[in-house]
Amino acid sequence: MKLLVTTPMSVILDRDDVTYIRAEDETGAFGILPGHADFLTVLSVSVVVWRNGTDTDHFIAVRGGIMTVRDGDTVEIATRDAVGDVSLDRLDVSILKRFREEDEAEERSRTSTTRMHLAAIRQVQHYLTANRGPIGPGALHPGGDAE
Template sequence: MKLTIVTPLAIVVEQEIDSLRAEDASGSFGILSHHAPFLTSLTLSILSWRVANAERFCAVRGGVLTVADGGDIEIATREAVVGENLATLDADVLARFQSDAEEEKTEHVENVRLQLNAIRQMISRLHRSANTGEFR
């Protein structure tokens, strides 16, 4: 079975594997060869896969996992970092991904506030000019 992990900028992993472990909102799951077709949304997590007796890891910042009819696995994610050491990925990369996600949430909230304030100002100006018979 072939594993392909892609980001918007690069193909991060493309290799034959024996098995894969991943995590979505419902929890952790595994995929072996001849798996049924499958589609899920990944959480911010660390993927692991086996090639012969070696285990490899990749921290992903969410994404979509697809298992095709032939058992090939494709993962599209915003950001991915491959590593040999699980402790390093867990401590450094996953922590950075989580802080980036928190910053994005904060920025989103601020953008929504700005948009709502702009809408409120437009509505208040429309209400003032509605009584005067002006169009603008």
């Protein structure tokens, strides 16, 4: 199988001799073998394990991402950040911890930005409705004159 792992800035891995892939999404861990059915899934912050033709395991920590399987022989992972290594010991838990902390910080930032947008919309709405009286025949305008 072909395995392609990319970030917005680089190609992390491009191999044609992959015999097995293990990844993780919200539902848990799963494996991919040659001939797997086509699908698309959203990966969690996790370690992707892949095995080459010599049955050697390799590891890539991914900061979430999208995994697609096409034609049973092409697996592509698009992720925001990834770090690969041949040793799980060298691919330290701190990398996964850093990825999770960055995701949490981004979520807090999105929440804060959304709150600011909502506050601005409320202020505009308050301003627009503050000088508006009833609309219709006989209604008083803000200056007190009837229509």
